[in-house]
Amino acid sequence: MTINEENYFEQVIGPLRQRPRRSDPDGLDESEEWWIGHFEYLKERGYMMRPRYRPGWQPSYIPGSFGSLYAEDAQRTPHPYIMDALRMSDSLIVALKLVKTSTGEDEITMLFSDDDHNSDPHNHCVRILEVLPVPGEDAEKILVMVWMRNVMDPRFRTIGEAIQFFKEMIESLQYMHRNNVAHRDCSLNNMAMEANSMFIRQYHPMAPKKRYDWNGRALHFSRTRRPPRYYLIDFGCSRMYDPSQPRPLEYSLKSGGYIPPEGLADMPCDPFATDVFFLGNLMRTSFLDGDPVMRQPGLSGFEFLRPLVIWLQMIPRNVLQWMKLHLGSPVSLESYGGGNYAHERFRKMSFFPRRFEQSIISSGRLQ
Structure with missing residues (x-):
């Protein structure tokens, strides 16, 4: 709900530190x-x-010069x-x-x-x-x-690497829910990885492709050889609930630029269910179909996960099924991600996500 969302950020979170425009960039x-x-x-x-x-x-460096693009102490x-x-x-x-x-x-x-x-x-x-x-x-x-890195950098190289990421995020969200906490902003922006073991030398936090000492590139192993560990971060919107009381319905916040159907209908809903919806939506927009809003293409090779993604996005109707989901259940990553998929490489599809591209073709806007 837009109004409640605005009130929440204004009254509860608000800007901690303003970043005003400056005459000196x-x-x-x-x-x-x-x-x-x-x-x-x-x-x-x-x-x-x-x-x-x-x-x-x-x-x-000389302020205002091109030197500010390359100097370590210009990194804010x-x-x-x-x-x-x-x-x-x-x-x-x-x-x-x-x-x-x-x-x-x-x-x-x-x-x-x-x-x-x-x-x-x-x-x-x-x-x-x-x-x-x-x-x-x-x-x-x-x-x-x-300090942690963006989960998409360095990029995933095999389907098995991405599956490990999905597994850990499912485990993490289930763990929070078992402890009666809803994240409420479960988007890719609020997931990170501790990847120090992947890097030969420490990377720079503001320029992660460079070494911390600003002397060359930060070379790294693949996720397969040196697996990172993935984490949910940023609990500023999270809520803890009393397990002895019925869980109250909440107006959902927009997460990753998306909002569940109940939010669009201006209806409160189970916060655990919206968490799972956002997790399924992340898998769909970041890996399967791509995100037309961000002009991000999908990735080939993940179509086998579509039944799981559809199932996750139907969870708002049955949260109990989500809590029973485990790696050996019929609707699980173990079922879809084994065998030949684990070490198979994938590639980006066309610039437009598959479904988005098909909608343009069918409407006659792309010849």
Whole structure:
């Protein structure tokens, strides 16, 4: 529901740090200045930010020149509330995420990071390494996590690699639901992978194809040789429910640019069901059919998964079936992804997704 969605973000989440337009495109903005203002505090806690975010920073390039495209200290974080840093004790790259306590994101993330949950192999929720208070600000906290990559980079090379990603995301969502938590924004943007084992040398968090020392490309193994681990991230929209009470219906939020049928009809629905709908939609738009809105083509070789995707997108009518889904059930990745598919390579289809292209041809707009 659009109105409720807008109210939710305005009243509960809201912008943590504004990123205003600047006359100097290479200069520091307000959100970057905030992080620089906390440099000494973070250093005392054992975290070192990059040179750009240290007090007194002067650019190594001529502002406004092409040098800003290639300089390491010109690389800015795309999200004003997320900063990368090195943990000084072991040089691990971490993400520092500024969150509002009013969202409950810190509580839900810490729940899945405690000892009981952390040891469960089905738990693929992002882990918290440490929670830092923000000096002088009780309404905000800084969550410290391992820095992760976009799940699509480096690209998948075999169908089996993609199937492993699907398996871990299904396990993760089921694990959250078994613990009475709905993610509510289960899109590709809120999935990430811990891929340090894939890389020969550490990659740069803002330019992941380059090495951290800015000296050449970040070479890596395939996902098959060095499997990454996939995680659900960003619990700012998530909700925890009382298992002793009937689960309330919620107006769905738009996730990944999509909204379930109940949302389009302005009807509240089971938040667990919408999670599963979005998971099936992700598999459809990112792998099977492509996404005409993002002009992203589909991938050949995944048609065998269509029955599973259709089944997942019908889950809003039967959540109990979803909770019983396991890798050996009739409607599972194990059933569709074995045999010759596991190591088979795939390729991108035409620029337009198959169904989208067919609709254009049938309407006579493409000759």
